[in-house]
Amino acid sequence: MNNEIVACFPQWANYSHAFKYLFEHGFDVKYMTPPPITKRTLELGSKNSPDYVCAPFKYCLGCYIEALQNGANCLMQIFGACRLNYYGELSEQILRDMGYNFHFFNMANIKWTSPRSIMENLRVVNPEVSLVKVVKALPTTLRIIKVIDKFDNYIRHNVGFEVKEGEMESVYKEFSDKLDNLKNGRELSKLAKTYYKKIKQVQLNKPAKTYKVGMVGDYYTVQEPFSNYFMEKELAKMGMEVYRDMNLTNTLVHNQWKKRKKTAKKYAKYSMGATANFTVAETLMYARAGMDGIIQVKSFGCTPEIDAMPVLQNISRDYKIPVLHFSFDSQTSETGVKTRLEAFYDMVVARQK
Amino acid sequence: MKIGIPRALLYYKNEKLWTTFFDELGVEYIISPETNKEIVNAGANLAIDETCLPTKILLGHIDWLKDKCDMVFLPRVATAHGYGMCTKFLAQTDLVSNTFREHKLKLVFYNIDKRGTKAEYKAFKKMGKFLGFKRSQIKFAFFTAKQAQLYYEMFRTQNQERILQESKKNKVLVLAHAYNIADAFIGEPIVRALKQLDCEPIIAEYCDAKTCIKASTEISKTLPWAYNKHLVGAVSLLKDKVDGIVILTTFPCGPDSMVNEMIMHKVKNVPILVLTMDAQDATAGIETRLESYVDIINFKKERENE
Structure with a gap:
């Protein structure tokens, strides 16, 4: 194995810029931006993973394999409240049995109460890691995440009403290219300011009354555009304003868990596991805000989201708001998704009249 | 007051604990019958398609019980032996109360949310108070029930070890x-x-x-x-x-x-x-x-x- 460490985290929305900053400035290792997800990624992933594991596992495994083929040698996985907790160990085992040689930084291994365990696990990434540097890089990383989410939110609300199509995307692309070569936190504020101005200057043709739709769903599927068949884009093309509150800002930087649990209390008294309470609370928030429809996306067999579905149906009945459920596996057809979205749009428009 | 116990999910883990607890307190209860095709079908009709089979069976049992008792017993258990649980155990009370909302189904349950040895007793105490019993009664009933469950499991384990050696x-x-x-x-x-x-x-x-x-x-x-x-x-x-x-x-x-x-x-x-x-x-x-x-x-x- 080459001595140079190349770290890689699976493709997940636009957050690779933040991870890149953390690993290059905090851990002092090279970071490889994961190759964008394609059909091949998913095929590789589903070929090597168990049959009815949730789709995000398949995406992650496919990403790992492609990254290893491209020269990464340090992979990582986060932990979570559901099956995500076990992703790390299982994917490591599968990849090792496939014959790959790599380091694996598994956050589920860390005992957070023991400093020794934390250091031991951080040393998996880089044996000479300095904790001071990692901690110093963290605030900027979190700020990058916030900036990315702010941009994404603005685009989500407005991209459907562009006068010249694709203008926003080109501004965003320029911005994210610059974000990749970020040196320090001060630079970030300047960059964010200039590009936020630029993206606001993009000409919009927004009618007074727009159709608003809220997106809820499981952590990965709702955030990663490929895994929900670019649904946000599709909705924007129809001229809809898309709202989505499930992002890293609301779960990691400013954790909204307690607030969301309180909001959901009327329907779900207790924690229902993983993102279920987020889904319920956000659906309620959107319903109260008077949105025209709600779309729930989830991967097939996601237990917390399935448990939230009867609750969403009750909310739908109480607030008279349409809720559309999508369940994605590795073999959902693109045309099927499109047809259902078009029908949903027609229904939303018809309800307004 | 009659409590209905669905013969599904956690029942099989705490069979003796539950029945002995209610016996000791003198609470009347019925247990739904062994799972059969009708119960599975009823549950499958009530549940979302993708729900796992044990949850479908649970819904089927509750469907059977709903007119035959005043309250359905359905605890929420978030940890066991200091480790986490599948999220369906965390969500089952909310899931059932939302699925059976039109029936105005009344639930009685204990909720183990924290780790530790005393969490289970505290949860039972809360439930006992809800049912209107004194602390001493609940304490006695719980520890008797816990012992019954323990001996039941021990007997099972020993029996199996003997089979493993002799067979x-x-x-x-x-x-x-x-x-x-x-x-x-x-x-x-x-x-x-x-x-x-x-x-x-x-x-x-x-x-x-x-x-x-x-x-x-x-x-x-x-x-x-x-x-x-x-x-x-x-x-x-x-x-x-x-x-x-x-x-x-x-x-x-x-x-x-x-x-x-x-x-x-x-x-x-x-x-x-x-x-x-x-x-x-x-x-x-x-x-x-x-x-x-x-x-x-x-x-x-x-x-x-x-």
């Missing part, structure tokens, strides 16, 4: 959750079929939970679910003592979908058969698969003897 038949370790192996619709036909094929089914669930959980680190270190840890630990303890392993899963069980794969990757020299059950029963197909599996075990044994 000369082919020993097959059956790996399934408590609520699957003891269910009349899922597990019982498999155990019966194994006995008919002249095998000795060793139930992983009957092994001692604490030793198993300790032993499970040999196969998997970061496994988060207590019940799966129990089963995986049984594999690492018994894999050299049995002739084969049958993994019985329900579709689409979240934890099992990953843990089964892990077992397949780690345990190499024992023949493993994975059976997946769903709401459509097809016992004939499963019998054929078990027959050929037992043939493989016999074939392997003959080869080793030569």
Whole structure:
């Protein structure tokens, strides 16, 4: 194995810029931006993973394999409240049995109460890691995440009403290219300011009354555009304003868990596991805000989201708001998704009249 | 006041604890019958398509109970043995109260949210007070019930250890959750079929939970679910003592979908058969698969003897 460490985290929305900053400035290792997800990624992933594991596992495994083929040698996985907790160990085992040689930084291994365990696990990434540097890089990383989410939110609300199509995307692309070569936190504020101005200057043709739709769903599927068949884009093309509150800002930087649990209390008294309470609370928030429809996306067999579905149906009945459920596996057809979205749009428009 | 206990999910883990507790307090209760086709169908109609089979069965049992009692007993258990649980145990009270909202179904339950030894007693105390009993009554009933459950499990474990040592038949370790192996619709036909094929089914669930959980680190270190840890630990303890392993899963069980794969990757020299059950029963197909599996075990044994 080459001595140079190349770290890689699976493709997940636009957050690779933040991870890149953390690993290059905090851990002092090279970071490889994961190759964008394609059909091949998913095929590789589903070929090597168990049959009815949730789709995000398949995406992650496919990403790992492609990254290893491209020269990464340090992979990582986060932990979570559901099956995500076990992703790390299982994917490591599968990849090792496939014959790959790599380091694996598994956050589920860390005992957070023991400093020794934390250091031991951080040393998996880089044996000479300095904790001071990692901690110093963290605030900027979190700020990058916030900036990315702010941009994404603005685009989500407005991209459907562009006068010249694709203008926003080109501004965003320029911005994210610059974000990749970020040196320090001060630079970030300047960059964010200039590009936020630029993206606001993009000409919009927004009618007074727009159709608003809220997106809820499981952590990965709702955030990663490929895994929900670019649904946000599709909705924007129809001229809809898309709202989505499930992002890293609301779960990691400013954790909204307690607030969301309180909001959901009327329907779900207790924690229902993983993102279920987020889904319920956000659906309620959107319903109260008077949105025209709600779309729930989830991967097939996601237990917390399935448990939230009867609750969403009750909310739908109480607030008279349409809720559309999508369940994605590795073999959902693109045309099927499109047809259902078009029908949903027609229904939303018809309800307004 | 009559309490209805659904014979599903956690019932199979706490059977004696619950019944003794209510007996000691003198609360009248009924337990729904063994799972049958009607109950499964009723549950499948009520549930979302993708829900796992045990949850569908739970809904079916509650559907059976809903007109026959005043309150349905359905606890929420978020941790066991200091480890996490599958999210369906966290969500089941909310799930049921939302599914049966039109029926105005009343639920009575205890809620174990925190880790630690006293959490269970505190949860029971709260439930007992809700039912209108004194603290001393609840304390006595709980500890009697806990002892009954403990002795019941100990007896089961010892009995199985004796079988494991004495039996000369082919020993097959059956790996399934408590609520699957003891269910009349899922597990019982498999155990019966194994006995008919002249095998000795060793139930992983009957092994001692604490030793198993300790032993499970040999196969998997970061496994988060207590019940799966129990089963995986049984594999690492018994894999050299049995002739084969049958993994019985329900579709689409979240934890099992990953843990089964892990077992397949780690345990190499024992023949493993994975059976997946769903709401459509097809016992004939499963019998054929078990027959050929037992043939493989016999074939392997003959080869080793030569």
